[in-house]
Amino acid sequence: MTDLDLTAFEALSFDCYGTLIDWEAGIAAVLAPWAREQGLGLTDEELLLAYADKEAAVERETPTALYPEVLANAFRRTGDGLGCLVSDVWAQRLGDSVPDWPAFPDSADALERLARHYRLIILSNVHRDGFAGSNRRLRGDFAAVITAEDVGAYKPAENHFRALDAVLAELGIERAELLHVAQSLFHDHVPAQREALPSVWINRRHDQPGWGATPEPSGEWTYDLELHSMEELADAVDRAFADARGDS
Secondary structure (H helix, E strand, O other), rough: OOOOOOOOEEEEEOOOOOEEEEEHHHHHHHHHHHHHOOOOOOHHHHHHHHHHHHHHHHHHHOOOOOOHHHHHHHHHHHHHOOOOOOOOOOOHHHHOHHHHHOEOOOHHHHHHOOOOOEEEEEEEEEHHHHHHHHHHHHHOOEEEEEEEHHOOOOOOOOHHHHHHHHHHHHHHHHHHHHEEEEEOHHHHHHHHHHHOOOEEEEOOOOOOOOOOOOOOOOOOOOOEEOOOHHHHHHHHHHHHHHHHHOOO
C-alpha cells in the first residue's frame, strides 16, 4: 500500500473538522433550511461550493476573529453571492452550531485505537469552546489541543505549525517522529508540504465530485498515504505494529 513506516512515529497531529467531525454535514444542516426559506432550490453540494471560498476569505482577512464570528460572516457573504439576505438570526445559528456538528461514525473508535500507539494532538481552525463540544462526541485523549483561538490565525497560515513545534518540544518528540493526518488539501496538506511534514490524506470525499466546503488547493501539496476513513488508518496502524511484533 505504501512505503510509509507507521511504526516510526511517536505522535499524530489531526485536523479535526472534515477529518474527525463532519463539518460539511454541520454547515449544510443550517444552510439548507435557509436556502429553502429563500426559495433557492440548491442542493447541499451547491450550497457548500458557494460557501467554501467565503469562509477562507474571512479567515484570511480577520485572523484573530473567533470561529463563530467567521462562520456568521462567511454565511452573510454566501448570501450576498447568491443574491439573498442572511439575517442575524440565521448567521448566529451557523456561528453557534459547531458543538452540534456530528462526528464521523468511525472517529471515536479510531482515536481510541490510535492512542494505544501514539500521542495525539489536535491542530484545528476553530475556537476552544467549539472543540470542547466536539470532543464530547470524539472522546479523544489528546496530549495537546491547538486552535485558531490559541494562535490568532487560521490554517493554511503557519501559526498552527509554530505552536505545534513548541508542543513537540514540551512533549520531547522530534519533528521527524510526527505524522500529520487531515482531510483538507487546502488547509493542511499544502502547509504540511511547506513544513516538510509527512502526512496522511483522509480522503473523506473520495466518492463525491468537487471540493465541497473546502477551497480547491492553490499551492503545492503532497501526502505519503491516502486512505478513505479513520477506520482504515486505525486498521493500517494495527497491522503495522502487529507485523513489527511478529504477530501471526
